[in-house]
Amino acid sequence: MPPRRRAPKEPFSEKFPEYGKRIAVEDGIAAKSRRGDIGESWWSGRFLAVLQRLGVGGRLDRGKTYARAGQVIDLAIEPGEVVATVQGSRAEPYRARIGITTFADEAWEAVEQAFARDSWYAASLLGGTVPDDLEDVFAAVGLSLFPTGTREMPMDCSCPDWSVPCKHLAAVAYLVAERFDEDPFLILRWRGRDRASLLAGIRDRRDDVGPAVTPLAEVLDRFWTAGGPLPEVGGATGLAANSEELLDQMPPLGVTLDGRDGPDARELLRPLYRRFGA
Template sequence: MPPRRRAPKEPFRERFPEYGKRIAVEDGIAAKSRRGDIGESWWSGRFLAVLQELGVGGRLDRGKTYARAGQVIDLAIEPGEVVATVQGSRAEPYRARIGITTFADEAWEAVEEAFARDSWYAASLLGGTVPDDLEDVFAAVGLSLFPTGAREMPMDCSCPDWSVPCKHLAAVAYLVAERFDDDPFLILRWRGRDRATLLAGLRDRRDDVGPAVTPLADVLDRFWTAGGPLPEVGGPVSNSEELLDQMPPLGVALDGVDARELLRPLYRRFGA
């Protein structure tokens, strides 16, 4: 009797037919981007780059569709993790999580000290702006602000898809990227330092290294009043920032930062 031939293996298909189509969500969190790429800033791009390295099949594209359709019910960015609930094709929504290792207090102290020593970073952060070269400060103290690979950003989802990231995790990541666009301080929160704590620590360190200044609120009544003749400055300057360096203390501060340092980013742009 001739041997029986094995039936050819059925090709792998990325589908779960028993679950059907996704269940629509009312008042879900929908991505602002309706077409093309999601994420506009350099920091959201750095975050999504890790996700794209892990992309499996068409899951990233389907995750983008989920994000735009509002399938994510809730999302929270906490120290060490992003947690979200995503509605799929089952009646019960899935729980998705994107983790990251938080920096120890000693590491954050080193970062805050580096911020405080550089008036550009201090003035920018205290003014509510995250500089484009923020990563350089972390690198200088031996840290990486963003994950350098998949092992540093563990992900899990309660859905039956074995791939990481699945479309539910991808949807969450795209929404996180938009959150980072809106508030880059959330990146620091994800790494373990919320905005209020970071700025409070930075102010304390600036008070230690900076000159004594008067809060702006205490001098508003005479802010526009002439204070006498301008002092003599040094010789020719090679760049606009040197004008600030030669300027005597103004005796005015905002959130503990001398007014001259708040003006420095503007002078740098003029000089450029």
């Protein structure tokens, strides 16, 4: 007698009738965006683009609803992974994880060396902004700052939905995008290097090679251009409340007024920063 074939498992229902409505969360992490798109900066847009290419059915829209309703209980962005707890319709919350491949120390050393050779990148990063061409720095050393596909960004959730991303993962991703808006250094942390370590590495390499002197005339077209929205003092980027302390954190800029050796540009800016601080 031939063996009986096991009936295939029923796919997880899009309508979720057996699970009822989601359980409301008190003091959950809610998205700041209340309507429309989530994610304002180009770097959060790059991150969400990977998610949107994988979107199944209406899960992304439901994930956005979850994010705005505060269904995410906790969320942590660590090197190599984002881990979160999401409350669904069951009593026990789900564990959601978004992974990423971290860069090896040798790769980060190459990136830091590239940053150290250009004062513009160092100053922008110290100011809490990500230059528009930051991806080019990583590409020049053979790296991609943002995930290029699903293999580089594995996702899993303890919910019964087979689809990836499910609405719980989508909710987490939208909140991560807002975190990236607030603090672009979290992208680099996710890739394996936190802000303090990255800036310390840049300073060490600038001390070794010495700052490249760039005449102001050569960077005048971008010198007064803000790389993005300015962070709030003492906010998520962790900038010092004293404006003058920002100059103390900054490596030598290597910028002179006439192309010759001259006083450190930080000292020329210090009186202005004191006035801003006042």
